[in-house]
Amino acid sequence: MKYARIDVAGTERVALVETAGVEHNLTLFPIGTDLLIAACEHQVPPTDAPVVALSDVRLRAPLMPRSFRDFVSFEEHVVGASAMTADPASAVELWHEQPTYLYGSPHAIIDPGYPVAGLPASSQLDFELEVGIVIGKDGRDLTPAEASDHIAGYLIVNDWSARDVQKHEMRGGLGPAKSKDFATTIGPWLVTPDELEDCRVGDRLDLRMSVFVNDSEFGSDNLAHMGWSFEELVSYASRGAWVRSGDLIASGTCAGGSLAEAWGRSGALDPPPLSPGDVVAMKVDRLGFFSNPVVAPPAERYKTVAATPLRDLHTLTGTTK
Amino acid sequence: MKYARIDVAGTERVALVETAGVEHNLTLFPIGTDLLIAACEHQVPPTDAPVVALSDVRLRAPLMPRSFRDFVSFEEHVVGASAMTADPASAVELWHEQPTYLYGSPHAIIDPGYPVAGLPASSQLDFELEVGIVIGKDGRDLTPAEASDHIAGYLIVNDWSARDVQKHEMRGGLGPAKSKDFATTIGPWLVTPDELEDCRVGDRLDLRMSVFVNDSEFGSDNLAHMGWSFEELVSYASRGAWVRSGDLIASGTCAGGSLAEAWGRSGALDPPPLSPGDVVAMKVDRLGFFSNPVVAPPAERYKTVAATPLRDLHTLTGTTK
Numbered sequence: 001m002k003y004a005r006i007d008v009a010g011t012e013r014v015a016l017v018e019t020a021g022v023e024h025n026l027t028l029f030p031i032g033t034d035l036l037i038a039a040c041e042h043q044v045p046p047t048d049a050p051v052v053a054l055s056d057v058r059l060r061a062p063l064m065p066r067s068f069r070d071f072v073s074f075e076e077h078v079v080g081a082s083a084m085t086a087d088p089a090s091a092v093e094l095w096h097e098q099p100t101y102l103y104g105s106p107h108a109i110i111d112p113g114y115p116v117a118g119l120p121a122s123s124q125l126d127f128e129l130e131v132g133i134v135i136g137k138d139g140r141d142l143t144p145a146e147a148s149d150h151i152a153g154y155l156i157v158n159d160w161s162a163r164d165v166q167k168h169e170m171r172g173g174l175g176p177a178k179s180k181d182f183a184t185t186i187g188p189w190l191v192t193p194d195e196l197e198d199c200r201v202g203d204r205l206d207l208r209m210s211v212f213v214n215d216s217e218f219g220s221d222n223l224a225h226m227g228w229s230f231e232e233l234v235s236y237a238s239r240g241a242w243v244r245s246g247d248l249i250a251s252g253t254c255a256g257g258s259l260a261e262a263w264g265r266s267g268a269l270d271p272p273p274l275s276p277g278d279v280v281a282m283k284v285d286r287l288g289f290f291s292n293p294v295v296a297p298p299a300e301r302y303k304t305v306a307a308t309p310l311r312d313l314h315t316l317t318g319t320t321k
Numbered sequence: 322m323k324y325a326r327i328d329v330a331g332t333e334r335v336a337l338v339e340t341a342g343v344e345h346n347l348t349l350f351p352i353g354t355d356l357l358i359a360a361c362e363h364q365v366p367p368t369d370a371p372v373v374a375l376s377d378v379r380l381r382a383p384l385m386p387r388s389f390r391d392f393v394s395f396e397e398h399v400v401g402a403s404a405m406t407a408d409p410a411s412a413v414e415l416w417h418e419q420p421t422y423l424y425g426s427p428h429a430i431i432d433p434g435y436p437v438a439g440l441p442a443s444s445q446l447d448f449e450l451e452v453g454i455v456i457g458k459d460g461r462d463l464t465p466a467e468a469s470d471h472i473a474g475y476l477i478v479n480d481w482s483a484r485d486v487q488k489h490e491m492r493g494g495l496g497p498a499k500s501k502d503f504a505t506t507i508g509p510w511l512v513t514p515d516e517l518e519d520c521r522v523g524d525r526l527d528l529r530m531s532v533f534v535n536d537s538e539f540g541s542d543n544l545a546h547m548g549w550s551f552e553e554l555v556s557y558a559s560r561g562a563w564v565r566s567g568d569l570i571a572s573g574t575c576a577g578g579s580l581a582e583a584w585g586r587s588g589a590l591d592p593p594p595l596s597p598g599d600v601v602a603m604k605v606d607r608l609g610f611f612s613n614p615v616v617a618p619p620a621e622r623y624k625t626v627a628a629t630p631l632r633d634l635h636t637l638t639g640t641t642k
Contacts, residue, residue, distance in 0.1 A: 066427065066428075067388075067428060068424075069498070075630075082494065087408065091493055091494045093492075096627055098627070100498070102498050103424035103426060103502075107388060107564075119560065120560060120561055141619060141622045144623070170494060171408070171411050171414075171415040173408070173412045173496065174393065174496035175498075177496075178422070178562070181562040202637060206638055222640060224637055227629055228629070232626060236499070239499065239625075240439075241426060241502040301462045301463075302463075302464045302556055304419045304420070304557060304560075307416065307417050307549060310397065313545055313547075314546070317522060317527055317545045317546070
């Protein structure tokens, strides 16, 4: 089943998506329906519910996640993108040993189709093609077999990144934060696991993932090329910690799914960073398609300042401790 | 004003805290009061509201934050703790140039007094003495002067950390995540900015911070020794991004506020990591006091696995791409 959140004439609605050929028809649930509950319970709209065409409505991000964990699970991306880390050889070596993830901002979520602006004073806007899952029920210390029951559905994730800011802040050792918390597109809808059963190869999903820049395919990979299954990633995320209903957990960038990987391999900004006017589209088998246009970043309202030296702060407090 | 969230006979209540000498009296707000709204509006309970003694109730974390950003703003901590990063000299140099932060888990929040268990298979449990602010209203691209209006209150933060896991995962370049998402204590209550006006020195707050291990003071610092003011940190956090009502933004660890800093300076695990039976207490002038006992970590239910090699995944999908 596929569940979308949409705006119909200014009202937020949840809809069941039915696909016939290239057409998508959206059957509306009653006002007030919660998308995640509907998806977890495989709800269907009442038989007399209105049907609208996708072209007549505005898609919203399916939900605002409660938290966002982003893993790094595609080996080919790591080899290219690790050029941004302080110690590339060590980064690749560690990658094999265990899953790694970082937390992102749950407030960065934007809708499919929404214009994306880079960060003030950044000139290296990039995209990241990923697939994410949404957690349907709380869990802790789950095995991969148990984790499977906690996956409510799948969607496409574009984890937009400001690479110049990222490279700079990662030198601090704490990973990227400011460089990624301005925009993350998720959508176009939430696809429940039963829709993907016939795509399973072992514990992976055989789904082609592609990213397009201005209508031309830039890169593609297969979701089955994740170094760990989603169930293994959820299990690791839940180790000594809560994964909760409404959490977003993403695969990390696939091979060919970012400009940064190409820059890392070639050592040059080729192809160039995104510019206002560019359109980035993402398509994953069975999960759908969305695009976002790039617009100019906002002006810088306040210049980042350096730390006040400790000796000046000691003067303030009249102490040396 | 000081606002606490408490359990009274099994019911969650919000209370106004009034301090007389070493006694704290808690006047109950009506059931259903939202702590953050009460604090933002400087609400007071009805005149006939019941009063309870702190010793008769159980303190809860004042709120479950919507997101958690943790900065690194104390220079002396950076110098010691950067021994954990891949490139310590570069980490310290970068630290001066601009604020850095990472996102943590909003689900890791635990109550003052609640037992803290380390991670399965970790043997280096540590604490981090910090002060946090809670955002009271949404904002974006704020100047420091504007940011001041968005701070609803202050509280103490203990960002518990599993240092062996942290050191290992930070080699991947994405910063700590699994090593910190098991427990973060916040409390004991939310203190609104008006309570601290007479402690202001310039844009810093002259408040002594101390951490105690088993009743003996382990380290102390002054909150005024932050390299940036909270207003500067909020401004930076809001650059091209939302800071939202209910967000927790923490200072990062102060000097002497963690075992890791001592380990970094000496190169040895001295003093030793926390063990079951230890009690860690934190005290900050005007903000209050809380402690948590350490208990044994849960057993490991599932061993972390290495990545499946890409050649095996290619066999699965019958492709090389």
